[in-house]
Amino acid sequence: QQPxxxxxxxxxxxxxxxxxxxxxxxxxxxxxxxxxxHGEAPVFLMxxxxxxxxxxxxxxxxxxxxxxxxxxxxxxxSQLSYSGTYFCGTEMDSGNTPLVFGxxxxxxxxx
Amino acid sequence: SAVISQKPSRDICQRGTSLTIQxxxxxxxxxxxxxxxxxxxxxxxIATANQGSEATYESGFVIDKFPISRPxxxxxxxxxxxxxxxxxxxYLCSVEGLGLAGPYNEQxxxxxxxxxxx
Numbered sequence: 750q751q752p753x754x755x756x757x758x759x760x761x762x763x764x765x766x767x768x769x770x771x772x773x774x775x776x777x778x779x780x781x782x783x784x785x786x787h788g789e790a791p792v793f794l795m796x797x798x799x800x801x802x803x804x805x806x807x808x809x810x811x812x813x814x815x816x817x818x819x820x821x822x823x824x825x826x827s828q829l830s831y832s833g834t835y836f837c838g839t840e841m842d843s844g845n846t847p848l849v850f851g852x853x854x855x856x857x858x859x860x
Numbered sequence: 861s862a863v864i865s866q867k868p869s870r871d872i873c874q875r876g877t878s879l880t881i882q883x884x885x886x887x888x889x890x891x892x893x894x895x896x897x898x899x900x901x902x903x904x905x906i907a908t909a910n911q912g913s914e915a916t917y918e919s920g921f922v923i924d925k926f927p928i929s930r931p932x933x934x935x936x937x938x939x940x941x942x943x944x945x946x947x948x949x950x951y952l953c954s955v956e957g958l959g960l961a962g963p964y965n966e967q968x969x970x971x972x973x974x975x976x977x978x
Contacts, residue, residue, distance in 0.1 A: 751902075779964075779965075781966070781967060783969075789971075790952060790969040790970060790971050790972050791903065791952075791969050792969075793966060793967070793968055796964055796966060798964065836902065836903065838903075838967065847891070847893045847905050847908055847954075847956075847967070848905075848967055849905070850902045850903040850904075851902065852901075852902045853902055
């Protein structure tokens, strides 16, 4: 079951904040967030586990709401380097199962 | 994190031919996967490469079209057979392992192989 990401695309000015959401109709074990720049492979950002805490590094953080089966990625004080397509990958069983990815959110940060 | 290499990085092939893509990881990993990504699209899982046994294919993908080998815990190949222009895509190898970059199962991607079929 493919998770649903929103918004599909967003344009920000440097310094602005953004939130990207990832929702599933099925119960999730974990949510993984990736950023992909044009022509490059997806790069792992962070993993959120069922029952886990909100994660974050630098000005990018994420949360996982088990009741809603939704994860949100928060980008604070965006930088030009944040531009790219963000994908969430979801896992329904614990371990050893491949991720199912959403359609992605294209983020453009402009000066 | 694991270092994953893929060969070739890109290729242009003629319709009806086959191409084998190699994926090499610098450490032993439990799980290896093959994904396809068409331009501007999401990542679609083709199959899970199982060490020592037949790969597990997702709906819409069959062994005759995408044969996969995984002879050991660090290497896998994906062959795209009897290619048509619809097979033009980026093919990505991905690995999952406990503790590659933390205490949880994390999944990392190789650089991808960009395939164009004429």
